[in-house]
Amino acid sequence: MSWKIGNLEISGRAVLAPMAGAGDRAFRETCARFGAAYTVSEMVSSKALQFGDRKTRELMELGKNARPTGIQIFGSEPAVMAEAAKKAMEFSPDFIDINMGCPAPKITSPGAGSALMKNPPLCGEIVAAVVDAVPVPVTVKMRAGWDAQNINAPEVAEICEQAGVAAIAVHARTRAQQYTPPADWGIIKKVRQAVKIPVIGNGDVTGAQSAALMLEQTGCDAVMVGRGALGNPWVFRQINDYLTESCRIVPPPGIYERMLVMVQHIDLMCRYKGETRAMNEARKHVAWYLKGIRGAAEFRKRAGSLCTRSDLDMLVRDIIAAQQGTELDGCLI
Ligand SMILES: Cc1cc2nc3c(=O)[nH]c(=O)nc-3n(C[C@H](O)[C@H](O)[C@H](O)COP(=O)(O)O)c2cc1C
Structure with a gap:
């Protein structure tokens, strides 16, 4: 059950999604206790990181109980992202994750988050700059594309791979879809086929059976659980038991x-x-x-x-x- 992101050994096939406003240190540690294979911080602004205010620093406090863990940064300028990644290293993350998925206008208007999907060459430049800046593996979390007319995750994934990214998580919805319509896992399979590095599938995994189905249908290396873990951190135990103990379904806790x-x-x-x-x-x-x-x-x-x-x-x-x-x-x- 172990696999690698760059030189980082990951054991288990279910990881916790980054969630601003919900996935703080306490929740990440709780999910790790129940077997989340890795966790990712809430997103941190590359610009705010330059100033290092208290709130931004708090987002990056990692502790030792939710390892391996990554710090996720967002922004749209390669040099600023590289500097931010260097600053984030003060908090000893095991990897740096780049946000290419956030749909909020506040983030996309200046060209960050999922807006990056509209500019694949810039995605490559950001990845290359961040990879060059830090000694740990760099990952990307992207969406299927900007909207139904622009589904380009496989193309962006290839560009990121060439620029040195070590793994890619794909949220199988476009930016236009936000969080609501059912995720289209077909895009995860296409990204899996487009690159050689590990691909983590994301979208609508809520338990052991949906996790197993996503792994089977898309060939992805791991599943990423977001909303399905809220108020339900033992979902990782259920997924791990199901995958390792020949489809054993563990009942929810009393x-x-x-x-x-x-x-x-x-x-x-x-x-x-x-x-x-x-x-x-x-x-x-x-x-x-x-x-x-x-x-x-x-x-x-x-x-x-x-x-x-x-x-x-x-x-x-x-x-x-x-x-x-x-x-x-x-x-x-
Ligand atoms: C409250 C909330 C906050 C989120 N914050 C982030 C974030 O900071 N960075 C990010 O890449 N994705 C963020 N997401 C998206 C999730 O990581 C995930 O891609 C999405 O919820 C789909 O997965 P799910 O169907 O398992 O929930 C957030 C989602 C939710 C519900």
């Missing part, structure tokens, strides 16, 4: 394990960000962890006003009490 993992995750957030900010940011994570439980709608409302760590304890106590007699209640750690 209520006690779910709540324990959630609390441990939020405790990490408190440790890294301080209680006030962490509890504010934890509200959305708690809502994700509640998916499918009895009384979820009501508990989600309460999650929306969590302020302190002890509010969380009270919420968890009530959630557990409300599950008595449900399937989840019977399913212990």
Whole structure:
């Protein structure tokens, strides 16, 4: 089950997608604990990196518990991206990832993120500059293309490979599609056929079976899980068990394990960000962890006003009490 990104050994075939606003250090460490083969930081602005403000630096704090891990940078100027990558090395990432997929107008208007897909030669220049600047492997995360008329991921992937990139993750949607329509995995297969370096497929992997299907249908080397991991970090354990133990389906955890993992995750957030900010940011994570439980709608409302760590304890106590007699209640750690 091991493979390589450049000289970096990766064990396991399911990785955590970079997610701004959700994939912070605490969540990455939680997913790594459940077997994410690698993790990637939230995207960091190459321009902001020049100034090194506190918030930008915090995005790059990696710790040792989510290794291997990469720092993702975005921007559209080769020299600025190269400088940013050098600065990011202060935080000891195992690799640098270049964002060619973000659809937000704030990022694409100045030509970064998925807008780079409209300019394949520039993609090559950015990759070459970053590869030259750092001693670690460089990866790219791209989309299928800008829109339905401009699906060019295989071409951009080839250019990036020639420029020295060590692996490519492909989110199988165009920029125009944002996040909603079903991902078209056919593009991942085409990228796989176009390059020799590892290809990581991304889009709509939500569990063990979809992971196995993507690997089989596209020939990709690994799958990248984004939204499917939110409130569900054990998805990596489920995928790994399914792939290594001849299609063994591990049931989802019972209520006690779910709540324990959630609390441990939020405790990490408190440790890294301080209680006030962490509890504010934890509200959305708690809502994700509640998916499918009895009384979820009501508990989600309460999650929306969590302020302190002890509010969380009270919420968890009530959630557990409300599950008595449900399937989840019977399913212990
Ligand atoms: C909340 C959120 C934040 C995201 N932030 C980033 C980001 O910082 N960098 C990036 O390359 N992709 C980002 N993405 C895209 C994901 O990495 C992934 O490509 C996308 O969600 C599709 O995968 P999925 O179907 O498994 O969710 C983000 C997605 C979400 C939902």
